[in-house]
Amino acid sequence: DTEVTQTPKHLVMGMTNKKSLKCEQHMGHRAMYWYKQKAKKPPELMFVYSYEKLSINESVPSRFSPECPNSSLLNLHLHALQPEDSALYLCASSQAPQAGVIIYEQYFGPGTRLTVT
Amino acid sequence: GQQVMQIPQYQHVQEGEDFTTYCNSSTTLSNIQWYKQRPGGHPVFLIQLVKSGEVKKQKRLTFQFGEAKKNSSLHITATQTTDVGTYFCAGPLTGTASKLTFGTGTRLQVTL
Helix, strand or coil: CCCEEEECCEEEECCCCEEEEEEEECCCCCEEEEEEECCCCCCEEEEEEECCEEEEECCCCCCEEEEEEECCEEEEEEECCCHHHCEEEEEEEECCCCCCCCCCCCEECCCEEEEEC | CCCEEEECCEEEEECCCCEEEEEEECCCCCCEEEEEECCCCCCEEEEEECCCCCEEEECCEEEEECCCCCEEEEEECCCCHHHCEEEEEEEEECCEEEEEEECCCEEEEEEC
16 A cells, blocks of 8 residues: 545635644655645645654744654644645655665655635 | 756647756755656656666656766656646755755646
């Protein structure tokens, strides 16, 4: 199974709401990622988890809070978002890069299309 | 910071014509990956190149990694409508194997 699943597919939320995005993979991957993608732009890395620990935070505002409850699940908690946060949020997973080893291919989920009103 | 630029931004071809997208990094890359994103879809991994000057083929797609490991190209021979989408190159920051920086992307449109 090479599938990464994400829920929900679409989400509309107000600026005062709290919501969560969920991501799941069953490939045994120990690295998981959150990306943000605006229309006609490349994906931008937000967070990286390696072995369930946060290893990279790309200076993302605190209104985005990631969580990795176990090796298969990745959540992104959203609170007090701004309209400019509307975007496609992509989750990805890969084998965890080892020291001196080339980065592995990433498997992306279908994304959650988020609209902040 | 590291930048990965792709040209052209957009190309429209007739089915059967060839297509090439070029990827240029501001710094040396230890390896480079290529992804395809169909309209309304998500990025899908195509291939990874590791060695300087490496050339790999997948059916009608030919991928090259430059000698200096700062540029790469994807060439599609005899495009088909199924080739429509945005092609991204992506590479890790030197010393940061967990972090992929995606290129700006080339959007390909193919018409009959």
